[in-house]
Amino acid sequence: MKSHELILALGELSNPSTQPEEYARVAAILSKDLAEQAISKGALTLQGIHAVAAVADYELVLEPSIKVLRDNDYRVVVSCIWPISDILVKGTVDRTTISMSLSEKGAHNMPQLVVMAQSIATITEIEAILAHVLFDRGPTTYESIVVSSLVSHMDAERHLEGVLPENYRGKLRLFDHRKDHELSMDGILSPGVGGSPLNRAGFRSSADSRSFVPAVFRDKYDFTKRPKPGSTPKPPTPAPMR
Amino acid sequence: MFITRMALEMAFEWFAEDSEGLDPYDLAEGLACLVDDLMTRRGEEICYFQIKSGRVTDRLALKADFDNQQVLDRRQGFEASYFLVVTPRYAEGISRWLSEHDVECNIVEFPPVVGLTALLPLDGSIEELMAWLTGSQRRSVWIALHRNIIAKWILKRDYSIHELFSEIADETRYQSPAMLNDDIRLHAFFTLLESFEIYADDAEAHGVTLRSDVGGDDWFRIVPCNIEMLNQFDGWYDEHDEISTGQLMMWFEHYREEDEVL
Numbered sequence: 001m002k003s004h005e006l007i008l009a010l011g012e013l014s015n016p017s018t019q020p021e022e023y024a025r026v027a028a029i030l031s032k033d034l035a036e037q038a039i040s041k042g043a044l045t046l047q048g049i050h051a052v053a054a055v056a057d058y059e060l061v062l063e064p065s066i067k068v069l070r071d072n073d074y075r076v077v078v079s080c081i082w083p084i085s086d087i088l089v090k091g092t093v094d095r096t097t098i099s100m101s102l103s104e105k106g107a108h109n110m111p112q113l114v115v116m117a118q119s120i121a122t123i124t125e126i127e128a129i130l131a132h133v134l135f136d137r138g139p140t141t142y143e144s145i146v147v148s149s150l151v152s153h154m155d156a157e158r159h160l161e162g163v164l165p166e167n168y169r170g171k172l173r174l175f176d177h178r179k180d181h182e183l184s185m186d187g188i189l190s191p192g193v194g195g196s197p198l199n200r201a202g203f204r205s206s207a208d209s210r211s212f213v214p215a216v217f218r219d220k221y222d223f224t225k226r227p228k229p230g231s232t233p234k235p236p237t238p239a240p241m242r
Numbered sequence: 243m244f245i246t247r248m249a250l251e252m253a254f255e256w257f258a259e260d261s262e263g264l265d266p267y268d269l270a271e272g273l274a275c276l277v278d279d280l281m282t283r284r285g286e287e288i289c290y291f292q293i294k295s296g297r298v299t300d301r302l303a304l305k306a307d308f309d310n311q312q313v314l315d316r317r318q319g320f321e322a323s324y325f326l327v328v329t330p331r332y333a334e335g336i337s338r339w340l341s342e343h344d345v346e347c348n349i350v351e352f353p354p355v356v357g358l359t360a361l362l363p364l365d366g367s368i369e370e371l372m373a374w375l376t377g378s379q380r381r382s383v384w385i386a387l388h389r390n391i392i393a394k395w396i397l398k399r400d401y402s403i404h405e406l407f408s409e410i411a412d413e414t415r416y417q418s419p420a421m422l423n424d425d426i427r428l429h430a431f432f433t434l435l436e437s438f439e440i441y442a443d444d445a446e447a448h449g450v451t452l453r454s455d456v457g458g459d460d461w462f463r464i465v466p467c468n469i470e471m472l473n474q475f476d477g478w479y480d481e482h483d484e485i486s487t488g489q490l491m492m493w494f495e496h497y498r499e500e501d502e503v504l
Contacts (some may be wrong), residue, residue, distance in 0.1 A: 097464075098464070099463070099464055100462060100463040100464070100495065101460075101462040102456070102459060102460065102461055102462070103459060103460040103462075104458075104459050105457075105458035105459055105460075107460070136451075136462070207498040210495045210496060211495075211496065213495065217456060217459055217461075220456045220457030220458075220459060221456060221487070221488035221491060221492070222456075222457075222486060222487045222488050223486045223488040223489065224486050224487075225484040225485060225486045225489075226484060226485070226486065227483070227484055228434075228479070228482070228483070228484065228485055229433075229434060229437040
């Protein structure tokens, strides 16, 4: 039985009129609860977790969740992924490619993978994220994969199970607060999160989302300027004439 | 794979089976061509698939396919595995017939949920093949390529999947002629990036994967290495006397392709 607070939060989440601050607040409540569910239901039995989210879900879902995990003594390293989604045939075929990703040191040595999202409509974005994590990063073996989504399509779990490589079959667990039935022709879940997760996170487009890099990564960028290769160093400024 | 299953479902909806239970457009055969192309005779683990929908009426032709393939493989010194993928309700009857006629193959019931992915070997031979077909070194590109094929096929149903596959492999291989034909410029570009600890890794249809170590973290960005991008980069780079790795990474992060969509 869901608590009154969670039911109210879920209502706000799916209301297109919910303002960004309130949306972030309820998304955090619901995300934390999913993390607690994953712990209490025995889905996270090992201490090391590679937590992954698309950029639209990073602040709204991943950050509140990993706080719960870390408070419960899990070692969590994160990856943020920038997907580009494309509708090829309206209502039938969509695809997602990964344009960029950032992963904390040691992410790919963790024994458990947790992928977090605001919503899963069609599974193409999660599938592309999984393909990137499991294949682009080289051979990685996770003991289990947990997918945590505030809301998901009723077929999401079945489809996700179907696209996983064979050695991960039976190792997937999906946690969500509600299963929705309706998908728009643009692949948006309804009522879902009341619109596109990208827009809910304040981005106008996938390209626009690359203007945001989480501080945990951006703070490590090296902005030390150096001469361009091949350029002749400028001669020292001569001392002023007397 | 999800999309394969979806395509199959749509196809069966559009092209209803006739009274004999046959698929007049022979979608299964098209998919078999596709998968067989994916399973070219390369790599350590060679798998040969025949995918059949319905009751498989022309069993002698099926036997001939397997026999011919096996003769060919033996002549070339290949050791291969042979699979027949069938719909579950016909599996038992076909299996018995194949056994009676000494056809060497493993029967796999078409998985109603998991699709073709479950049948693909996990030894990297698919990725290696796709890298060869597409000129790409990025392992996951075949997933996108497969989707492209299916999507194009749905839009243009009069194509055979085999034709579409060839078309897309060609398109993909030569999608960035500006990049492929300008090796000297590209070499200079990658050498420049290397001096800032940004390394070009894999090349694929969408561009080149750039990687860098950011204080122990891993930065990964795919950029299209075409003339437009290189010109824009050169214009920006020439404006600066000194530059940092962080600035370079941010330039690539903000570089926007014209066709990027929501």
